[in-house]
Amino acid sequence: MKVLLRNPRREVEMPGPVRVSRLLETLGINPETVLVIRNNTLVTHDERLEEPDTIEIRPVISGG
Amino acid sequence: MKCRRCKAPALIDVRRHNAAFCADCFVHHCQEQVRRAIHAFDMIQPGDRVLMAVSGGKDSLGAWELLVDLGYETDGLYLGLGIGSYSDASGRYARDFAGPRGLKLIEIDIPDEFGFDIETAAATVRRPPCGACGLSKRHLFNQAALDGGYDVVATGHNLDDEAAVLFGNVLRWDAQYLGRQYPVLPATPGFVRKVKPLVRLSEREMAAYCVIRGIDYIVEECPMAEGNRHLAYKEALNTLEQTSPGAKANFLFSFLERGHERFAGDAEAERVELVPCAVCGSPTTGEVCAFCRMGERARQRGDRGDRGGG
Numbered sequence: 001m002k003v004l005l006r007n008p009r010r011e012v013e014m015p016g017p018v019r020v021s022r023l024l025e026t027l028g029i030n031p032e033t034v035l036v037i038r039n040n041t042l043v044t045h046d047e048r049l050e051e052p053d054t055i056e057i058r059p060v061i062s063g064g
Numbered sequence: 065m066k067c068r069r070c071k072a073p074a075l076i077d078v079r080r081h082n083a084a085f086c087a088d089c090f091v092h093h094c095q096e097q098v099r100r101a102i103h104a105f106d107m108i109q110p111g112d113r114v115l116m117a118v119s120g121g122k123d124s125l126g127a128w129e130l131l132v133d134l135g136y137e138t139d140g141l142y143l144g145l146g147i148g149s150y151s152d153a154s155g156r157y158a159r160d161f162a163g164p165r166g167l168k169l170i171e172i173d174i175p176d177e178f179g180f181d182i183e184t185a186a187a188t189v190r191r192p193p194c195g196a197c198g199l200s201k202r203h204l205f206n207q208a209a210l211d212g213g214y215d216v217v218a219t220g221h222n223l224d225d226e227a228a229v230l231f232g233n234v235l236r237w238d239a240q241y242l243g244r245q246y247p248v249l250p251a252t253p254g255f256v257r258k259v260k261p262l263v264r265l266s267e268r269e270m271a272a273y274c275v276i277r278g279i280d281y282i283v284e285e286c287p288m289a290e291g292n293r294h295l296a297y298k299e300a301l302n303t304l305e306q307t308s309p310g311a312k313a314n315f316l317f318s319f320l321e322r323g324h325e326r327f328a329g330d331a332e333a334e335r336v337e338l339v340p341c342a343v344c345g346s347p348t349t350g351e352v353c354a355f356c357r358m359g360e361r362a363r364q365r366g367d368r369g370d371r372g373g374g
Contacts (some may be wrong), residue, residue, distance in 0.1 A: 007285055032079075032302045035271050042275055044065045044084055049250040060271035061224070061298055062121060063194070063289030 001049060003027075004056040017050035024057070033061050069093075077270045079309035087276045094273045097264040098130045105247045107259035114138040117205050118161075120154030120167070122274045122281045123220030125161050128261050129277065131218060132167065138218070141208050144173035145197060146181025147288060154282045161279060170212065172204055180362035182288065188361040193288035198360065203355035207346060209256040222262040222270055226295040227312040230319055234332040243331025246324055254338065266312070269285075272295035 001016045003023070014023060020036050020043055036043050037056040049055055067086040074084030078093075085093055102108050114131060118124040118140045131138040142158040145151050154169070162169035175181050186196035209217045226247070233241045249258040259304040262270060274281050289295065304311045340346070341353035348354070 004312045006283055030302050032266075032268060032305045033299075035076075035268065035275060036065050037275065042272055044074050046065055046077075058271065058275075058283060059285075060122070060267045061295065061302070062123070062267065063285060063292050063295040063298075 001051055002054050004054070006057070007059055014055075016053065017048050019045070020047050020049060021045040023049060023055075028055070034059055040041065074099075075276065076269075078266075078269060079304070080266075080313055084308070090272065090276060094265060094269060095130060095134060096127075097269075098127075098261050099134060101247065101261050101264045102134075102259075105259070105263075107248050107257075107261060108136055108216055108218075113137070113213065114216045114218050115170075115209045115212065115214040116140050116218045117201065117206070117220070118142050118158045119220070120157035120282045121220065122271045122279070123128065123222050123267070124261055125157070125220075125224075125279050126270045126273045126277070127218060127220045128161070128167070129165075129279065130273075130276045131261065132165075139168040139170060139212070139214070141170045141172070141205060143204055144171065144175065144203060145200070146173075147183065147286065150284070150287055153284075157280060157282050161281075170208060172208060174200060174204075178363075180357050180359055180366055184366055185358050185362040186288075188365045189358050192292060192293050194294070197288065199354055199358065203353070205348065206255055207260075207344070210254075214256060215251075216257045216259055218259050218261055220262055220270075221260040222265055222267050223313060223316060224267040224298055224301070225294075226263055227301055228294050230316055231301060232293060233243040239327050239330035240334045241323070241331075242319075243327035243329065243334075246320065254340075263316075264313075272298050274311045354363075 001014050002015050003012050005012065019030065024031050031045055035058045037058060038049060038053050065077055065084040066072065067074045067089050069089040070086060072086040075087055076090050108114060113135050115126045116124065116131060116138050118128055118157040128138060128140055140158065140162055144155055144157060158169060166231040182193055182197050182200065186193040189196060205217045230245060233245060247260045247263040251257040301312050336349055338347035338349060341356055342346045342351050343356040344353060346353050
């Protein structure tokens with residue numbers, strides 16, 4: 001699966017199928033700090049992701 | 065997961081409420097949180113004209129839509145900070161939000177109207193850029209609200225922002241700041257009321273609200289904010305939140321309910337007599353207010369061709 005990460009913007013390839021919570025754990029990302037978006041729709045942490053999903057992990061923390 | 069309210073498939077889980085929501089019920093949840101915050105803290109009275117400070121980010125654009133949908137007469141104010149392509153992009157997001165919705169967006173461009181940018185100003189006064197930015201925003205939001213006859217300035221500070229500020233204030237046991245930290249700052253002579261209607265919503269909820277509502281916002285972080293203390297406090301609090309859902313809300317709201325009042329006297333003791341700024345007329349403690357002083361020095365630095373960075 002293609003996974004888009006931000007700040008800095010980059011794309012990584014991850015094996016699927018995998019649950020959202022597991023994917024975040026693998027990438028070392030605190031689930032409180034991101035949204036996970038599959039094909040432009042939000043998904044919850046128990047959702048299963050698989051090929052050919054395109055996943056965006058969008059950070060939500062701003063420093064202002 | 066199923067939506068807590070209607071049992072349809074959920075799109076977003078909110079662990080501190082031990083709940084998940086579908087799109088429609090999540091929008092309802094956000095509206096209810098804002099309604100409760102406004103009511104609990106007497107933020108906005110019927111008939112008040114609200115000026116929403118918008119940055120092009122998720123919080124301010126989402127808050128603007130929530131206020132309008134809840135029936136408040138709300139115009140937007142965007143400040144161009146002169147932070148290169150970041151400011152260009154954030155201004156576009158604010159305009160692209162307001163235009164199609166028929167909302168009024170007031171724009172003030174600091175380099176055009178005051179002759180300096182935030183990076184130069186920060187270097188001039190030897191403060192972090194976020195300090196110079198905050199000083200400019202507080203001054204110009206208030207001035208624009210007074211000029212436009214608005215009763216209230218609303219900002220997009222959310223639960224995470226307020227918890228992080230509280231965390232910093234507690235680390236320093238800064239009694240005066242603790243006494244001032246509240247979701248409403250009442251109007252005083254020369255200052256309009258300031259309110260934070262997102263105080264019951266987290267950053268993650270606001271980002272989800274914007275995605276669900278199709279609000280396009282600037283996702284990239286402000287290049288000036290990198291490494292600031294506020295972000296470090298948020299990271300620490302989110303580490304706690306991961307193992308103890310609700311920790312941030314509990315920290316903030318327990319303070320507001322039981323701690324804030326204990327420091328109110330410290331904030332009051334700090335009050336000094338204010339006089340009009342000799343340059344702009346805003347209330348200030350000295351002859352010239354901090355914004356005008358900073359602007360003057362930044363313009364001199366700019367004239368010398370010596371920009372930010374040292």
